Amino acid sequence: NAGVTQTPKFQVLKTGQSMTLQCAQDMNHEYMSWYRQDPGMGLRLIHYSVGAGITDQGEVPNGYNVSRSTTEDFPLRLLSAAPSQTSVYFCASSLLTGALHFGNGTRLTVT
Amino acid sequence: DQQVKQNSPSLSVQEGRISILNCDYTNSMFDYFLWYKKYPAEGPTFLISISSIKDKNEDGRFTVFLNKSAKHLSLHIVPSQPGDSAVYFCAASGGSGGSNYKLTFGKGTLLTVNP
Numbered sequence: 544n545a546g547v548t549q550t551p552k553f554q555v556l557k558t559g560q561s562m563t564l565q566c567a568q569d570m571n572h573e574y575m576s577w578y579r580q581d582p583g584m585g586l587r588l589i590h591y592s593v594g595a596g597i598t599d600q601g602e603v604p605n606g607y608n609v610s611r612s613t614t615e616d617f618p619l620r621l622l623s624a625a626p627s628q629t630s631v632y633f634c635a636s637s638l639l640t641g642a643l644h645f646g647n648g649t650r651l652t653v654t
Numbered sequence: 655d656q657q658v659k660q661n662s663p664s665l666s667v668q669e670g671r672i673s674i675l676n677c678d679y680t681n682s683m684f685d686y687f688l689w690y691k692k693y694p695a696e697g698p699t700f701l702i703s704i705s706s707i708k709d710k711n712e713d714g715r716f717t718v719f720l721n722k723s724a725k726h727l728s729l730h731i732v733p734s735q736p737g738d739s740a741v742y743f744c745a746a747s748g749g750s751g752g753s754n755y756k757l758t759f760g761k762g763t764l765l766t767v768n769p
Binding site for chain 2: 547574578583584585586587588591593601602633635642643644645646647648
């Protein structure tokens with residue numbers, strides 16, 4: 544099993560550009576979520592989904608959009624990148640109860 | 655306001671000794687607590703969890719203790735091994751029946767186990 548796959552691993556954007564961070568899981572997990580990790584900070588929840596067609600906001604949702612059209616995929620869209628969005632982004636999935644499985648992260652730099 | 659606090663940014667122990675990582679929380683609604691371990695350039699991996707109805711949970715070398723009155727939990731690793739060197743995150747959730755919904759993470763503690 545591949546588990547949780549995130550692409551790309553690294554990305555550099557200019558301020559104002561948009562992009563989509565991809566996340567796919569092959570474990571048939573209902574729950575998927577996006578976190579960001581900044582230096583000296585814990586992981587902070589951006590958006591989450593409890594199933595296809597259902598999404599909700601986490602702690603730091605501003606500047607990001609998500610959709611969940613299938614169980615497997617949960618892309619994160621940056622609408623207009625800002626330097627404050629420079630971070631490492633982690634996608635995670637799980638059954639509705641049980642441990643979160645994380646991807647290996649996308650390191651994003653916005654200049 | 656930080657709801658989950660790991661006040662020690664780093665901890666260094668000798669191989670074979672006990673490692674104790676601490677975590678405090680402020681939100682009384684938290685009822686499920688987890689520890690994750692993270693190596694560089696990898697995502698966090700689940701280590702152990704505890705529900706608020708328990709005060710101890712053990713899994714091999716790892717034991718988590720929960721003191722609800724003090725809003726404090728700790729992770730004990732015995733014996734510590736060099737491969738345990740990683741960043742350890744404490745996380746908590748509340749009101750969701752033990753699920754991972756809306757986990758709140760601490761800032762992490764870097765554990766270094768010296769051979």
